[in-house]
Amino acid sequence: MQLEILNLTKLYDQKRGLQPTSFVVKKGELIAVVGHNGAGKSTLLKMLANWILPDSGQVTIDGIDLKNRTAVVKKVGFVPEVPNLFDFFSVEYNLKLFAFLFQTPFPRVDEILREFNLLAFRKNKIQELSKGLKQRVNIGRALLADPPVLLFDEPTSGLDFEMTKELYRLLHTIHEAGKTILFTSHRPEEIKSLATRIMVLHKGSLVFDGSPQKYFQSEVHENLYA
């Protein structure tokens, strides 16, 4: 699996959005996209998830253009910052609905419920769950079709310290299972030991792309977060 991003651009006005950005994601990488609010992190991930259409540029996954949505949709799973589930239905209903649409057999739903410790909540309505549980259901849904690439937009947003730690453990487990992951964060210190690669966006431009060790020794970190 290889994700190639070439001159991907989305500008809301002259200052906000993402300037032309190019990079390649290889199989098994766990990439943290870091930057302050408004740096263009979410815009980048949403374009990779087909939520936002780019102004220009191209994204391919294993050579297939991302514009061919139905062909790549099972290859990329996206977990947005705010869980987008049918609130008034149960956890099980939500997962089964999406499993049906993904043409995934229903036993996969039981697997997800088990893997994410959601069995006890399967009959609960989404609106009755805590933010952390909702996020788990959201991640579970993204994994239903077993996509090789997973995108997480601010996965720890709104979570307390314990839940943040639990979520990072979950990301680690998913990565260990062979998935390629891109996730955004505006707190680089937290993902020091987790990411295999760090990309820093600043005012819509990619200003650093390298290993965590190099990043924490670089001027970029000093200038942005010191």
Next chain:
Amino acid sequence: MIRNILALAFNDLAVALKNKTIYLILFIPLFVFVSLKLLDRTDGDIGKIRIGLLQHYAYAPQITGSVKAAEKIMEVTWVQNEEEGTRLLQEKKIDGVLLSNEKEPGSLALLVLKKESLPTLAIVESFSALQKAAEGSSTSWITDIKTLHEGSIQRQTLPTWILMLVLLVGFIILPAQVAEEKEKKLLLALLQTPIREVQWLIAKVIMGMVLTMMAILFLHLLGRFTVVNLFDYIAFIMAGSFCFSAYGVFLGFLCRNQASARTIGVLFYLPHLLPSALSDFSQKLTVVAPLLPSYQFYEPLKAILLEDGRAGNMSFELVYLFLVGSFTFYLSYLLMKRRWLM
């Protein structure tokens, strides 16, 4: 305390402005004003009575003489036969036709659209006055009133109720639901699956059509309304519900959230409902209303339910509804492809 209340009230106003609710405050009085301007018969003054007389029928000389003398209040249209009179009546070019009353030879029968209407009352009163002035006797020239719209007063209101239901689903329920799915990013979640945009749109339109048909069926069961030309009726209900469901989905795509969708829904609901339903009472509205798809749905519905009309004679209306539905469906598809306001 007052400072806080004022701050909150200003904030609420700002929210109302932002989600376009405030537009209703401006739009509804404006709409009522325009509608009242279009209603040409107010306070019981119906203007000139437009009466149809049969060319080949020998009306009593007192009748023709009185009608001629009353040219200031009465406009006469000579028609070839009863069929032509009926057609002009349906087109609202005349208010009534004077025919021979077969049950009571020598007297007249008045053919009107509706018995319980202002024009009918005006015709009967005027002829009664003319007859008294001409003959002074109490025997009325008009001894029977026939109506084109059959059935009880409850049945006569049925097309209006059905129009209301169809527009309610199309302009109030569907836009809010589409906007909710956009607002909560549920639509984007669904587009993360292999479904195609057009499948989602068709599902929404089908949902609207099913809701509409369920509501109409329920209304028929409750009111025990029967339909003579059932196939024609179902064809029009399907065409109308398709048209307004597709229209409603399109309106939902124009909005970012539910509050905006409700507002825009009402903005479309009233203009589509009132001119169509009020066109019975106004010549001016009869000219304007045909531009609206709701009128092209309401008039055939009225003909089928009240005059046992057939869909075969209303192919223009069927095609019109289908084209409006298809066009708005296509616009929704384009907006969805562009992830409009998502």
